[in-house]
Amino acid sequence: MLKKILLFVALFSASVTAYAGSPESDPxxxxxxxxxxxxTSGQKANALEVMKSENCYYECSDTIxxxxxxxxxxxxxxxxxxxxRRALMGLPAGEIREDxxxxxxxxxxxxEHKSKLDGLTPYGDPNAPVRAxxxxxxxxxxxxxxxxxxxxxxxxxxxxxxMYFKNFPIISHEYGVECARALLAxxxxxxxxxxxxxxxxxxxxxxxxxxxxYMKQVGLDMEKAHADMKSAELTDEIRAQKxxxxxxxxxxxxxxxxxxxxxxxxxxxxxxxxxxxxELEIIEGGE
Numbered sequence: 067m068l069k070k071i072l073l074f075v076a077l078f079s080a081s082v083t084a085y086a087g088s089p090e091s092d093p094x095x096x097x098x099x100x101x102x103x104x105x106t107s108g109q110k111a112n113a114l115e116v117m118k119s120e121n122c123y124y125e126c127s128d129t130i131x132x133x134x135x136x137x138x139x140x141x142x143x144x145x146x147x148x149x150x151r152r153a154l155m156g157l158p159a160g161e162i163r164e165d166x167x168x169x170x171x172x173x174x175x176x177x178e179h180k181s182k183l184d185g186l187t188p189y190g191d192p193n194a195p196v197r198a199x200x201x202x203x204x205x206x207x208x209x210x211x212x213x214x215x216x217x218x219x220x221x222x223x224x225x226x227x228x229m230y231f232k233n234f235p236i237i238s239h240e241y242g243v244e245c246a247r248a249l250l251a252x253x254x255x256x257x258x259x260x261x262x263x264x265x266x267x268x269x270x271x272x273x274x275x276x277x278x279x280y281m282k283q284v285g286l287d288m289e290k291a292h293a294d295m296k297s298a299e300l301t302d303e304i305r306a307q308k309x310x311x312x313x314x315x316x317x318x319x320x321x322x323x324x325x326x327x328x329x330x331x332x333x334x335x336x337x338x339x340x341x342x343x344x345e346l347e348i349i350e351g352g353e
Contacts, residue, residue: 095134099143101150113153116162117146123170124348130166144344145169151336168330172341173348178326179314183230187258190220190228196345199230201311201321204246205239209320210269212333213262216322219339227342231262232307234319241274244295246304248277251294252286260284 093110096102096117105113117131125141126133130149133142148169152162181199198216202209213231220227233249235242245265252261264280281291294300311321314328322329322338324345331337 094131096131096146099134099146099150101147101154105150105153109153109156112157112159112162113146113149115159116149116153116166120145120149120163120166123174125351140347141344144340144347148337148340165331169341172324172327172330173344175327179323179328180326181230181232181310181323186230186232187253188228188230189217189259191225192228194223194226194228195349196223196227196342197230197325198227198342199232199323201232201234201307201316201319203234203236203239203242203319204249204265204269205242206236206319207269208333210266212320212322212338214266215333215335215338217259217262218335219342222339223342226346231258232311233304234308234311234316234321235304236319241277243304244274244277245269247295247300248281248291250300250303251291252281252284254294255286255290257284257286261286 093102093114096114102110102113114131117134118129121127121129122133122141122145125138126136128136130142130145133139134146136142145166149162149166152165157165183199200209200213200216202213204210216229220229231249233246235246249258249261249265252258261280261284264283268276268280278288281288314321314323320333322333324341327345329338329341331341
């Protein structure tokens, strides 16, 4: 009987020790990361596993977890919050880890790609420290999320972000080229971004006859617009923009380059904003 009691006590003590030392029960500095309290026990374990195995890639060179306690911990807190958001989506530790690594390559890629911006119409201050260039198609559903989201971020970050749009019509999209023609024709009349907004507001349900109504909606001189849309110069411009994107390694849309660096994350506003704010921090820190 005494042996059974002693065995029970030993097993109970071991389980308490293991629990006390488990990642879930000892989140340390991660407990103060935004959203951490919303995670389930399994999600917390996944998030902590990633934070304790992946290093920060700027400001602090140790693991994300250890860098949370550093004097300078903006990068660590930003990365930890990113990990928490991925964990909240129910992603396993392995996928979150790969997302962190893709994010690192977005910030510090092995190769940068500088787009030709001559003749393009910027949205925002062209002298802003962060420049985003998007290559997109008007019938691509992901472009319909990314380009308007990026444009909204320019409004949210005045003087800090400028956006440029380049056409990358997809062959399988029936009206992609015609929409690109309409956009550039509108640009020749000073209505580039107005046409951009109207096209994405109505995408991807296009019919050829609808383009005229969209062009009238933004106030174009229709005779001039039709003539421009047929011009060889405009066709060459579309071709050059797509060929540039292909030279940068693009095979689909959208492609977003933030200060010449290919962005490899989610195309929605939350992650785009986070990456742009991160780029501002990197610039400010002189990384």
